[in-house]
Amino acid sequence: MHDPRNAAAFSAAEDDVFARIAGRYDRLCDVFSLRIHRLWKSHMAARIADHAAGRILDVASGTGDIPLRVLRRLRHRTGEIEHLIVSDLCPEMLAIARDKLSGTAANLEFALLDAHDLADVPSGSIDVYSISFAMKICDRERVLAEAMRVLKPGGRFLCLEAARIPATPIHRAYLAYMDWCLPLIGRLAADGDASAYAYLLRGIHEVPSQDALAAELQDCGFSDVRYDNLTLGIVAMHVGRKP
């Protein structure tokens, strides 16, 4: 049965799609988003860098695009971050992140972590928690509860995720375009691996609205919750603070 808290109904235990596509993931992001994901990630990284001090935890880092951009931003402000944890549930994705980031900073840690259960991360130990394009494939309630647990009081939460274009007719047209276009280009770009775009497609259909996700953050206990719409609201970046 579809769990409304997991928009894409994805379960890593049942499908190792990210292990299968790890080597093609960056190319798929370019193809599926017409390279616009680079702008969204740069925006997210800039906001993380604004708050970057102490210990940063990026969960579901994939091939490391967000940490890479954060470190580029901070290059001229060395010493601000004490520690950056780059993490993912999938060893194949994390291995690519490790290659990409090797030699960029001394204070990096790579960790296999499940966003639902960050057991190795002590409570109240993190200054900045970030998650990009993974909330729609996870159980949001569990992920938010873990983010709240590991953050220090006053710590920042940042989430970049597919969203709903506020103008409903435009959102419907966007979904219709994606329904038509993703299987077509996805089949070619992912060498016929339908999972590579099926979760993305289900996720963008079922993702909560920006206001609904903001309410979930508040229900979990976050304060100062806000969001920015990017590219009309195709994607949104939510931020919050642990009181």
Ligand SMILES: C[S@@+](CC[C@H](N)C(=O)[O-])C[C@H]1O[C@@H](n2cnc3c(N)ncnc32)[C@H](O)[C@@H]1O
């Ligand atoms: C769509 S990719 C996003 C990667 C990266 N953040 C980016 O923006 O390019 C989703 C990532 O989430 C990871 N993932 C899926 N379920 C996870 C979980 N429960 N905990 C941690 N990572 C997970 C996958 O292995 C994959 O690397």
